[in-house]
Amino acid sequence: xxxxxxxxxxxxxxxxxxxxxxxxDFLREDLKMTGTHVxxxxxxxxxxxxxxxxxxxxxxxxxxxxxxxxxxxxxxxxANADGSLGVVQAAFQEHHGLQCGFCTPGMVMAGAALLKExxxxxxxxxxxxxxGNICRCTGYHNIVKAIMAAxxxxxxxxxxxxx
Amino acid sequence: xxxxxxxxxxxxxxxxxxxxxxxxxYTDDININGQLYxxxxxxxxxxxTINGIDTSEAEGMPGVVRVFTGAxxxxxxxxxxxxxxxxxxxxxxxxxxxPVLAQGKVRHVGDPIAAxxxxxxxxxxxAAEALVPDLEELPAVIDMKDAVKDGTTKVHDDLTxxxxxxxxFVEENRDAVAKAMDEAAHVTTLELVNNRLVANPMEPRVxxxxxxxxxxxxxxxxxxxxxxxIRLLMGAFVLGIxxxxxxxxxxDVGGGFGTKIFHYAEEAFxxxxxxxxxxxxxxxxxxxxxxxxDAHGRxxxxxxxxxxxxxxxxxxxxxxxxxxxxxYLSTFAPSVPTWLHGTLMAGNYKTPLIYVNxxxxxxxxxxxxxxxxxxxxxxxxxxxxxxxxxxxELGVDPLALRRQNFITEFPYATPVxxxxxxxDYEATLSKLEEIADISGFEARxxxxxxxxxxxxxxxxxxxxxxxxxxxxxxxxxxARAGLYESATVRVNATGGLSVMTGSHSHGxxxxxxxxxxxxxxxxxxxxxxxxxxxxxxxxxxGMGTYGSRSLAVGGSAIVRATEKIIAKAKKxxxxxxxxxxxxxxxxxxxxxxxxxxxxxxxxxxTLAAYVPHNYPLEEIEPGLEETAFYDPANFTYPxxxxxxxxxxxxxxxxxxxxxxxxxxxxxxxxxPMIVEGQVHGGLAQGxxxxxxxxxxxxxxxxLISASYMDYAMPRADDVPMFxxxxxxxxxxxxxxxxxxxCGEAGAIGxxxxxxxAVIDALQSGxxxxxxxxxxxxxxxVWAAMQGA
Ligand code: FES
Ligand code: FES
Numbered sequence: 001x002x003x004x005x006x007x008x009x010x011x012x013x014x015x016x017x018x019x020x021x022x023x024x025d026f027l028r029e030d031l032k033m034t035g036t037h038v039x040x041x042x043x044x045x046x047x048x049x050x051x052x053x054x055x056x057x058x059x060x061x062x063x064x065x066x067x068x069x070x071x072x073x074x075x076x077x078x079a080n081a082d083g084s085l086g087v088v089q090a091a092f093q094e095h096h097g098l099q100c101g102f103c104t105p106g107m108v109m110a111g112a113a114l115l116k117e118x119x120x121x122x123x124x125x126x127x128x129x130x131x132g133n134i135c136r137c138t139g140y141h142n143i144v145k146a147i148m149a150a151x152x153x154x155x156x157x158x159x160x161x162x163x
Numbered sequence: 164x165x166x167x168x169x170x171x172x173x174x175x176x177x178x179x180x181x182x183x184x185x186x187x188x189y190t191d192d193i194n195i196n197g198q199l200y201x202x203x204x205x206x207x208x209x210x211x212t213i214n215g216i217d218t219s220e221a222e223g224m225p226g227v228v229r230v231f232t233g234a235x236x237x238x239x240x241x242x243x244x245x246x247x248x249x250x251x252x253x254x255x256x257x258x259x260x261x262p263v264l265a266q267g268k269v270r271h272v273g274d275p276i277a278a279x280x281x282x283x284x285x286x287x288x289x290a291a292e293a294l295v296p297d298l299e300e301l302p303a304v305i306d307m308k309d310a311v312k313d314g315t316t317k318v319h320d321d322l323t324x325x326x327x328x329x330x331x332f333v334e335e336n337r338d339a340v341a342k343a344m345d346e347a348a349h350v351t352t353l354e355l356v357n358n359r360l361v362a363n364p365m366e367p368r369v370x371x372x373x374x375x376x377x378x379x380x381x382x383x384x385x386x387x388x389x390x391x392x393i394r395l396l397m398g399a400f401v402l403g404i405x406x407x408x409x410x411x412x413x414x415d416v417g418g419g420f421g422t423k424i425f426h427y428a429e430e431a432f433x434x435x436x437x438x439x440x441x442x443x444x445x446x447x448x449x450x451x452x453x454x455x456x457d458a459h460g461r462x463x464x465x466x467x468x469x470x471x472x473x474x475x476x477x478x479x480x481x482x483x484x485x486x487x488x489x490x491y492l493s494t495f496a497p498s499v500p501t502w503l504h505g506t507l508m509a510g511n512y513k514t515p516l517i518y519v520n521x522x523x524x525x526x527x528x529x530x531x532x533x534x535x536x537x538x539x540x541x542x543x544x545x546x547x548x549x550x551x552x553x554x555x556e557l558g559v560d561p562l563a564l565r566r567q568n569f570i571t572e573f574p575y576a577t578p579v580x581x582x583x584x585x586x587d588y589e590a591t592l593s594k595l596e597e598i599a600d601i602s603g604f605e606a607r608x609x610x611x612x613x614x615x616x617x618x619x620x621x622x623x624x625x626x627x628x629x630x631x632x633x634x635x636x637x638x639x640x641x642a643r644a645g646l647y648e649s650a651t652v653r654v655n656a657t658g659g660l661s662v663m664t665g666s667h668s669h670g671x672x673x674x675x676x677x678x679x680x681x682x683x684x685x686x687x688x689x690x691x692x693x694x695x696x697x698x699x700x701x702x703x704x705g706m707g708t709y710g711s712r713s714l715a716v717g718g719s720a721i722v723r724a725t726e727k728i729i730a731k732a733k734k735x736x737x738x739x740x741x742x743x744x745x746x747x748x749x750x751x752x753x754x755x756x757x758x759x760x761x762x763x764x765x766x767x768x769t770l771a772a773y774v775p776h777n778y779p780l781e782e783i784e785p786g787l788e789e790t791a792f793y794d795p796a797n798f799t800y801p802x803x804x805x806x807x808x809x810x811x812x813x814x815x816x817x818x819x820x821x822x823x824x825x826x827x828x829x830x831x832x833x834x835p836m837i838v839e840g841q842v843h844g845g846l847a848q849g850x851x852x853x854x855x856x857x858x859x860x861x862x863x864x865x866l867i868s869a870s871y872m873d874y875a876m877p878r879a880d881d882v883p884m885f886x887x888x889x890x891x892x893x894x895x896x897x898x899x900x901x902x903x904x905c906g907e908a909g910a911i912g913x914x915x916x917x918x919x920a921v922i923d924a925l926q927s928g929x930x931x932x933x934x935x936x937x938x939x940x941x942x943x944v945w946a947a948m949q950g951a
Contacts, residue, residue, distance in 0.1 A: 035185015101182025
């Protein structure tokens with residue numbers, strides 16, 4: 001067991017971990033922050049994406065010890081200071097970019113990282129960036145729309161029935 | 164103006180806030196004080212005799228609390244099957260035992276042999292590696308047609324063969340169909356495979372068992388689409404726990420798509436082990452484990468023949484299918500290739516004679532059961548593919564051939580036992596032509612050609628039977644359960660409502676849409692209605708969510724219970740206003756007396772119900788809570804027409820989806836945003852089946868596609884933006900909401916459109932290819948091009 005410490009969503013945290021403990025397990029099991037999800041064991045689904053020092057990282061691909069001293073942001077840290085949904089989160093709700101919600105933390109974290117790199121991505125750029133994030137529910141249509149909308153680009157509002 | 168609440172509106176989903184902030188509560192997020200972890204040792208052989216298991220080393224390892232083997236489950240029941248199919252000869256299907264942990268033999272890669280329970284998950288996994296099973300490999304039965312040959316190794320020694328059943332439907336039509344085939348002006352024949360799939364909800368299965376020795380109460384937290392069904396199956400058949408001593412909770416569930424309907428061994432294991440050990444026991448599947456333990460889907464090998472007369476009218480359909488059951492019968496497995504498949508073979512067309520033969524076969528593979536659409540995609544695929552092939556053989560327009568044979572009058576009794584209540588197939592097809600811009604296709608084809616690509620257009624229709632299902636009917640067909648739904652509406656003193664529904668939401672947004680229904684009926688704000696689901700201790704009864712049944716059946720139960728509430732509330736209002744009950748009207752949350760200006764508010768009436776100082780106590784009881792069970796009179800029949808445009812790279816055989824349009828008739832729609840989302844998701848799954856996904860075994864029964872490295876899930880850049888429309892609405896005639904169900908349509912209707920489009924592209928490139936089996940990987944498309 002070794003001691004690890006890092007900043008998660010702005011708070012100093014620490015714990016005793018095994019060398020093989022993954023960052024995602026440290027978050028979920030030790031810190032009881034269960035917003036970050038595990039959807040696979042081959043680092044391919046993206047349900048576990050968090051930001052480490054500002055970059056999108058699959059939390060199942062790094063050991064907790066590798067994040068020693070890092071600034072980690074998880075889905076729990078994405079809301080605004082007043083508790084309201086952040087821009088990407090709000091766009092996902094507005095455009096129905098989630099159904100079961102399981103891939104959602106990873107999608108939001110990936111989407112936010114993309115917009116940092118590329119503030120006005122095209123549809124194709126969004127789809128390409130999300131290569132590493134699988135969603136089984138939405139068919140991606142509304143996720144793409146949500147990220148477009150979060151970037152300030154015009155998208156059609158969600159369907160409504162005319163009176 | 165679009166509405167912003169109630170039926171027909173698209174309010175933002177209330178469940179989203181917790182999911183978007185990391186506050187959802189999925190089963191793996193539940194941790195109980197003192198909990199232990201289990202890891203299963205699973206067979207790496209497809210078929211073997213278990214001579215013994217040496218557990219001694221594992222038992223001595225750090226943190227290990229107990230090791231279980233099949234012997235520990237000898238007095239425990241078999242995992243039951245919920246449906247008994249009767250074969251062509253009137254005999255019941257063959258039904259093997261399915262132990263919680265393997266006894267004597269393992270029958271598929273992934274079959275659990277032993278289980279290690281330890282203080283931490285890592286310790287359980289480490290110790291499982293120290294278990295030494297003595298397995299003697301047996302020949303594996305993999306190919307379905309080989310499996311039913313005489314003298315083949317049997318998957319179950321105590322059965323007479325590997326044939327589960329040989330089903331004929333409608334058996335009396337067998338000879339008449341044969342005669343019609345002989346007399347036809349033209350018969351088109353198509354042999355095809357409906358590829359084996361893995362549902363892959365993004366949340367892997369999880370189960371946590373807990374036991375309270377003080378009260379003898381058991382609790383199971385599980386990733387289920389239907390907690391009450393699990394309570395019944397596991398309690399009554401496997402562990403012998405009565406319902407009142409067993410609570411099953413399915414909290415937030417991360418997608419299901421059918422694979423979380425069924426009762427699984429791991430659920431029984433953790434419930435059993437928690438009591439044996441006296442501490443909670445948790446199991447979380449890894450994705451690799453999910454691939455070899457979640458029930459798979461589809462896996463049909465089919466030959467279909469379509470007979471036409473000289474005027475191109477369909478005169479008969481004959482189809483023969485081998486359907487894989489896998490090694491054991493999963494909960495609803497026998498019903499999928501029979502009653503959910505054969506009854507749909509008429510499709511949207513008036514074919515007078517139909518005969519469906521299905522041979523269900525045991526193999527040394529993971530059990531196969533319902534996956535989004537379940538039987539209906541298999542029916543739609545073969546029918547819509549054979550019609551396209553017939554059009555090509557006859558040199559006629561495939562849409563004209565469909566139109567000519569459309570059913571146009573409703574209700575319509577098909578020759579395969581079901582009666583369609585409503586539909587308008589011409590309306591959805593015309594709508595499709597409009598939204599898919601079919602008239603612009605030729606220009607787009609030329610653009611593709613200019614880029615060196617072959618462009619193809621594929622279209623098809625579909626019909627499905629949803630709103631599952633009338634209990635008396637399914638009882639005759641072999642279901643061992645009723646398929647009603649229940650709802651309890653509890654109105655609180657201050658006017659808010661809790662609605663307990665037996666439907667389960669695992670992505671469908673019931674917490675939002677069901678609230679819209681109730682709020683609309685009373686005329687109050689959606690926010691006053693809370694939807695409660697997923698816990699047998701809170702919801703009186705439930706059959707759960709599958710078969711696009713939640714709104715049609717579960718929603719109807721909610722409507723019935725709310726009607727009872729309103730009827731009672733009107734009695735109270737009449738008393739308060741000293742008027743006659745018959746004159747009371749409820750609108751916008753106000754009770755009024757017709758023709759007067761008297762009114763009382765919803766909240767006045769609900770308060771009176773709980774503070775009955777001025778109340779008709781001699782006539783009605785205080786309180787305002789009602790329960791309804793709704794048993795549907797018929798299935799519902801959503802239908803529609805889909806169009807896919809693809810580009811094929813002539814150099815590589817690589818297919819890209821350029822456009823996809825779907826025109827659906829779901830009857831009335833409560834929340835258009837959610838409905839469209841359901842269609843999008845179904846389309847991606849159908850496109851996944853058509854182009855990418857394949858669950859594959861080698862001849863020794865090794866699962867080749869056991870992770871996301873080898874099982875190709877559709878990703879964001881595999882699918883386009885979708886053009887979807889649900890404006891053609893022929894409301895269901897027999898449920899109070901006039902709704903039909905939308906959950907499965909996308910997955911049912913899209914595979915034939917994709918394949919039809921690829922065939923069209925190849926034909927336009929001068930390749931006379933008539934069929935390629937899914938998934939249409941570059942490899943398969945390229946190979947087909949070489950031969951043509
Ligand atoms: S859990 Fe990290 S990529 Fe799947
Ligand atoms: S919303 Fe369910 S997996 Fe994406």
